[in-house]
Amino acid sequence: MNKRELEAAAQSELERQKKFCHRVLCCNSTSCMSAGAGEVLKTLQQSVEDNNLQKEIEVSPAGCMGLCSAGPMVTVQSSDSENTLYKEVSPKVAKEIIESHIVKETPIDDNIIPSDFPFFAKQMKLVLAHSGLINPARFEEYVALGGYNALAHVLRDMTPSEVCETIHKSGLRGRGGGGYPAGLKWNLVRRSQGSHKFVIANCDEGDPGAYMDRTLVESNPHQLLEGMAIAGYAVGADQGYIFVRGGYPGASKRLDQLETAIRSAERNNLLGGRILNSKFGFRIDLRVGAGAFVCGEETALMASVMGRRGQPVPRPPYPSDKGLWGYPTLINNVESLSSVSTIINHGAENYSKIGTTGSKGTKIFALAGQLKYTGLIEVPMGITLREIVYDIGGGMLDGRTFKAAQTGGPSGGCIPAEHLDIEIDYEKFREIGSSVGSGGLIVLDNQSCMPDLARFFMEFCMDESCGKCVPCRVGTRQTYDILDNITKGSATMDDLVKLEDLCIMMQETSLCGLGQAAPNPILSTLRYFRDEYEAHIKDHFCPATECKITKSPILDLVNGKG
Amino acid sequence: MTVVTLTVNDELISANAGQTVLEAVRDSGGNIPTMCHLDGLSNYGGCRLCLIELGGSPKLSPACFTQVQEGMVVFTHTDRLIKYRKMVIELLLSERNHICAVCVMNGNCELQAMAAELGVDNVRYDYLSPKLAMDASHELFTLDHNRCILCRRCMRACDEIEGSHVWDISGRGIDSMVITGLNMPWGESDVCTKCGKCVQVCPTGALSKKGSSVAEMKKDPVCLRWVLDGRQKGIWDYEKRATRLAQV
Ligand SMILES: Cc1cc2nc3c(=O)[nH]c(=O)nc-3n(C[C@H](O)[C@H](O)[C@H](O)COP(=O)(O)O)c2cc1C
Ligand code: SF4
Ligand code: SF4
Ligand code: FES
Numbered sequence: 072m073n074k075r076e077l078e079a080a081a082q083s084e085l086e087r088q089k090k091f092c093h094r095v096l097c098c099n100s101t102s103c104m105s106a107g108a109g110e111v112l113k114t115l116q117q118s119v120e121d122n123n124l125q126k127e128i129e130v131s132p133a134g135c136m137g138l139c140s141a142g143p144m145v146t147v148q149s150s151d152s153e154n155t156l157y158k159e160v161s162p163k164v165a166k167e168i169i170e171s172h173i174v175k176e177t178p179i180d181d182n183i184i185p186s187d188f189p190f191f192a193k194q195m196k197l198v199l200a201h202s203g204l205i206n207p208a209r210f211e212e213y214v215a216l217g218g219y220n221a222l223a224h225v226l227r228d229m230t231p232s233e234v235c236e237t238i239h240k241s242g243l244r245g246r247g248g249g250g251y252p253a254g255l256k257w258n259l260v261r262r263s264q265g266s267h268k269f270v271i272a273n274c275d276e277g278d279p280g281a282y283m284d285r286t287l288v289e290s291n292p293h294q295l296l297e298g299m300a301i302a303g304y305a306v307g308a309d310q311g312y313i314f315v316r317g318g319y320p321g322a323s324k325r326l327d328q329l330e331t332a333i334r335s336a337e338r339n340n341l342l343g344g345r346i347l348n349s350k351f352g353f354r355i356d357l358r359v360g361a362g363a364f365v366c367g368e369e370t371a372l373m374a375s376v377m378g379r380r381g382q383p384v385p386r387p388p389y390p391s392d393k394g395l396w397g398y399p400t401l402i403n404n405v406e407s408l409s410s411v412s413t414i415i416n417h418g419a420e421n422y423s424k425i426g427t428t429g430s431k432g433t434k435i436f437a438l439a440g441q442l443k444y445t446g447l448i449e450v451p452m453g454i455t456l457r458e459i460v461y462d463i464g465g466g467m468l469d470g471r472t473f474k475a476a477q478t479g480g481p482s483g484g485c486i487p488a489e490h491l492d493i494e495i496d497y498e499k500f501r502e503i504g505s506s507v508g509s510g511g512l513i514v515l516d517n518q519s520c521m522p523d524l525a526r527f528f529m530e531f532c533m534d535e536s537c538g539k540c541v542p543c544r545v546g547t548r549q550t551y552d553i554l555d556n557i558t559k560g561s562a563t564m565d566d567l568v569k570l571e572d573l574c575i576m577m578q579e580t581s582l583c584g585l586g587q588a589a590p591n592p593i594l595s596t597l598r599y600f601r602d603e604y605e606a607h608i609k610d611h612f613c614p615a616t617e618c619k620i621t622k623s624p625i626l627d628l629v630n631g632k633g
Numbered sequence: 634m635t636v637v638t639l640t641v642n643d644e645l646i647s648a649n650a651g652q653t654v655l656e657a658v659r660d661s662g663g664n665i666p667t668m669c670h671l672d673g674l675s676n677y678g679g680c681r682l683c684l685i686e687l688g689g690s691p692k693l694s695p696a697c698f699t700q701v702q703e704g705m706v707v708f709t710h711t712d713r714l715i716k717y718r719k720m721v722i723e724l725l726l727s728e729r730n731h732i733c734a735v736c737v738m739n740g741n742c743e744l745q746a747m748a749a750e751l752g753v754d755n756v757r758y759d760y761l762s763p764k765l766a767m768d769a770s771h772e773l774f775t776l777d778h779n780r781c782i783l784c785r786r787c788m789r790a791c792d793e794i795e796g797s798h799v800w801d802i803s804g805r806g807i808d809s810m811v812i813t814g815l816n817m818p819w820g821e822s823d824v825c826t827k828c829g830k831c832v833q834v835c836p837t838g839a840l841s842k843k844g845s846s847v848a849e850m851k852k853d854p855v856c857l858r859w860v861l862d863g864r865q866k867g868i869w870d871y872e873k874r875a876t877r878l879a880q881v
Contacts, residue, residue: 363805380802385678385698538783538802538809539679545724548807549758569757576720579693579713580681 072340073348074223077214080339084215088129093173094148095119096133097160098203100289101282101321102446103135103142107161111143114162118169128173134290136203138190139446146203147172156184190444193462195425195451197413197433198406202290207328210335213293219341221415222297225304226349234305235261238411241419242431246283247273247367247404248482248509248584250430250497256401259391260306263399268308270299271395271402273372274315277364278480279531281511283435284405286447288315289325291409292332296355298411300342303353306401310354313405314372317359329357364481364535368583369402371537382537383583404509406435426452430496434507440476440514441468450495457491460514471516474615475599479508481528481535482588484595485521504595506588520618521600522607525593526554532589543586546577550593557604558618560611567604571597639705640688648701655683655696658709665709666718666747669784670697671834673857674793677785682718682747685709693717715751722748727758728807729765730779736838737850743836744782761807768813770820773843774832776813781839783809786854787831794860799825811839830857 072080088094097103097112115130136144141158145168148154155178157168164182172178196202205212213219225234239254260268272295276284288295299311315326333355336342344352358376360366366381373395375381394400410432414422423431430452436459438445443465450459456476460466467473475485484505486493493499500507515524533547553570556562574590581587597604606612635650641658648657653676658665668680676697683696688706696709708714725731725744733739765778788800788811799822803812814822832840834854841850 365805385695533806536806538804538806539677540681541679541721541724541782542681544783544806544809545728545758548761549724549727552759573720573758576717580684580717580721582678582681582695 074227077219077223077347080211081214081217084211087211088215089150091127091129092150093128095128095130095168095173096146096148096203096206097130097165098134098136098142098144099132099207100135100139100286102139103144104321106142108143110162111145111160111165114165115145115169118166122169122174124169124173128169131206132208133205134202134207135199135286135447137194137199137446137448138184138444140444141184141446144203148204149173153186156186156188157182158184189462189465190446190448193450193454193458194448195433196449197417197422198287198294198410198435199290199447199449200413201294202286205291207290207292208331210293210332210339213291217416218293218412219297219347221412222300222304222341223347225301225415226347226351231261231305231307232258234301234415237419238305238414241414241422242426243407243410243414243422244430244497245404246406246410246434246509248479248506250507253403253407256391256403257302257305259389260308260399260401263391265399267310267396267398268306269395269398269400270303270306270308270311271372271376271400272299272311272313272405272408273367273369273402274313274405275360275364275367275372276316276405276509277362277367277535278482278509278511280439280513281437281480281509283437283447283510285325287405287409287435288313288329292329293336294409294412295405296332296336296342298408299355300346300353301411301415302401302403302408304351306399308401309352310356312356312358312376312395314358314360314366314376316366317362322359326357326359333357363537364531365537365583365585368585371583372402373400382539383585385582406510427494427496427499429498430507434495434510436510436512438464438512438514440512441471441516442466442514443468452496453494455492455494456486459495459512460491464514467514467516471518474515474517474519475521477513477515477524477592478511479506479591480511481531482506482584482591483508483511484591485515485524485599487599504591504598506591518615520558520613520615521596521603522554522557523613523615523618525596526551526558528592529554529589532585536585536589537583540580540582540586542577542580543582543589546573546581546586547589549573550577550590554593557607558613560607560613562608564605564608567608637701637703637705639701639703639707641707642709650701652701653697654685654694654699654701654705654707657701658696658707663709665696666751667697668743668747668782668836669786671786671790671854671857673861674786674789674834677789680721680782680784682721684714684717686711686714719751719753722751722753723756723758725782726753726756727760729781730760730762731837735847736780737841737845737847738780738838738852739848741848741851742838765810768819769843770818771825771827771843772820773827774819774829775841775843776811776819777839777841778810779839780837781811782837783811784836785811786834786836787811787840790830790834790857794857795826795828795830797824797826797828800831830860833857 119128143160145157145160235257243253244250274284365371366375371381371383390400435449475487477485529551533551536543538544553566646661666682669677678695684693685696686708768776791800792798813819
């Protein structure tokens with residue numbers, strides 16, 4: 072395939088779609104599937120058949136539409152009007168969508184999401200632009216929306232150093248949590264000497280509650296492949312790996328999807344040798360992890376790809392110098408790589424106009440917690456936390472008040488109400504003791520117990536520690552035990568001193584980011600909610616009610632319940 | 634060989650380019666505490682005892698991994714480092730079961746010696762005291778998980794020097810355990826050559842010779858250098874030995 076054939080393929084797909092008066096897209100991402108989207112899709116197809124409308128209506132699975140808490144979601148595209156978005160679609164509603172909305176032109180008001188719905192109004196969908204509008208299994212649909220144009224443009228009109236420069240100018244920073252400038256990293260790998268080079272897409276995504284990368288891969292796999300091929304061209308690599316987390320329900324489905332996407336890209340000469348008739352060749356293969364959080368850490372990830380125990384090694388040497396099998400290796404997060412085609416298509420200047428001085432572009436968050444609306448959101452950097460919570464999230468659930476937002480999962484920290492007006496920005500978050508992280512955003516209400524939150528995340532880190540270095544292996548266990556005692560009301564003030572001491576030690580002496588960042592939730596909850604810790608210790612009392620001790624154990628003893 | 638100069642605790646020392654800070658400091662007569670490192674084995678970086686401060690960097694670096702550089706400024710014994718080293722030992726002592734009075738290595742143990750050297754006189758953390766099984770299935774040696782500090786010296790010695798790779802790690806985090814073979818009793822592993830290198834390099838009483846009683850086990854981790862030197866000189870290589878003998 073060459074550039075002209077790519078355009079022809081896009082054209083013929085558009086024409087195919089035009090033949091239908093309506094396209095009904097049913098979200099088939101993990102969250103909607105677990106809410107019953109499989110059945111909904113079947114019902115949609117069945118009622119199209121029952122009404123003999125196969126020529127007029129196309130029913131198709133699609134990616135995530137955003138409002139995951141109100142799934143299953145369905146979008147109706149009509150040739151003569153705007154898209155209609157439906158929430159909470161049951162098989163019964165699905166039947167009505169075909170028979171009432173489409174045939175009788177009377178939409179089902181109960182399930183419709185109005186086009187000015189605040190959840191969507193403040194978002195800016197760049198990386199998720201096509202998510203929910205295409206069938207991820209069909210390569211043609213991505214191409215019809217301009218897919219692989221960026222790759223064709225880069226291969227024809229740009230040198231590798233120009234590509235790196237463009238990424239650098241865009242201000243894109245690593246979305247995997249560290250926020251390292253992507254352009255700098257690409258240039259490092261480009262300048263590294265090596266007879267081979269590799270590109271790895273990090274799709275380990277182990278933070279509890281985060282599903283940004285999973286959704287990107289599920290909803291638009293070709294966007295990732297295109298980004299990886301551009302990265303490969305820019306740094307001089309000929310082989311890419313997608314490191315996917317395995318070992319959880321639904322993993323094999325995702326792998327099949329990715330495999331299909333890679334194969335169809337190869338068949339169409341967009342991966343493999345001499346891509347788009349250029350001199351550049353690039354292959355992509357999948358590597359499956361066994362489901363360990365630490366394998367998201369780049370050196371552990373590479374060990375796992377090479378078939379070893381997923382365990383970090385000290386850096387330097389950095390992967391950009393000596394990575395897979397000793398060759399220079401570029402490791403980027405799925406969201407970083409999925410942003411690449413957008414940057415090339417829209418131009419680095421336009422991308423860098425979005426955001427703050429230090430943080431550019433858009434960021435995807437998995438918004439969760441005690442909010443009216445939750446789901447996957449993409450917002451411009453620089454938007455305030457208040458806007459996310461109260462406009463996009465629709466505010467707290469009835470009767471609850473905002474207490475704090477936990478960002479960055481087990482490596483991040485909490486942001487209390489006094490900082491609600493903080494802008495989404497890597498440095499500003501760091502200043503107040505939290506981190507943007509990879510995009511988990513959990514909103515907590517006044518009933519959440521902060522020591523219990525810290526305990527939850529420490530338990531996660533304790534279970535996920537690889538056990539290589541002493542501060543993390545034993546430190547996570549010891550801090551967990553202290554936190555457990557605090558939440559049970561049986562700790563002393565001495566324990567609190569011990570806890571803080573150990574936290575600082577773990578931060579400074581652990582080998583990898585897991586151990587170094589594991590104490591962050593403790594330190595940030597201590598920073599803003601120390602009184603809660605002290606209440607547990609001194610008064611044997613939990614000011615919130617979600618915690619295990621709601622009453623003093625001594626009181627229980629006095630009452631004869633102890 | 635290029636020689637570089639670096640400042641260690643305000644004194645200038647010279648080192649060969651390519652050496653680690655640990656090697657350079659030890660060559661110049663200084664010392665940095667280590668536990669997982671052993672001359673002759675690959676570096677591991679797990680115990681974090683050898684952490685040092687580098688001028689101009691807020692981060693601590695493991696001396697066993699850090700390459701010397703011209704003009705490098707190194708501090709090996711700042712208050713912060715001394716404090717953290719003590720904490721590492723405290724954490725290790727709290728992790729399993731280190732009751733020296735009933736240990737075969739009492740008096741010869743590297744962990745015990747390190748605790749004494751660093752002045753660890755109490756352990757502030759709760760003893761976890763897991764009840765772990767012993768493995769006495771091997772005809773010559775015993776493995777006591779309760780004394781293991783997971784330094785992986787046994788693993789590296791067996792893999793890198795003996796070439797058997799009997800040892801590995803199962804589980805992760807606090808549940809990590811050394812295992813033999815495919816997690817089978819040591820005595821049933823048919824790749825074990827019974828050379829005993831793992832026992833010699835183990836810093837604690839986790840690996841010992843059968844029949845040793847309290848304080849009777851003495852180890853000689855230096856034997857590794859010996860093996861390696863011998864290999865380099867071709868002591869066990871008939872052809873090399875013949876030529877060398879001919880030269881004498
Ligand atoms: C314990 C740990 C877990 C990590 N998990 C992930 C992950 O799941 N996905 C990811 O992209 N990066 C993860 N990272 C960050 C990676 O090490 C690496 O910095 C990142 O993939 C680089 O890509 P980026 O620059 O595009 O963010 C993790 C880091 C640590 C220390
Ligand atoms: S910090 Fe934790 S996860 Fe990282 S190397 Fe050490 S033990 Fe392993
Ligand atoms: S058995 Fe000995 S050498 Fe092996 S890991 Fe345990 S303490 Fe280290
Ligand atoms: S000796 Fe360097 S980390 Fe153990």
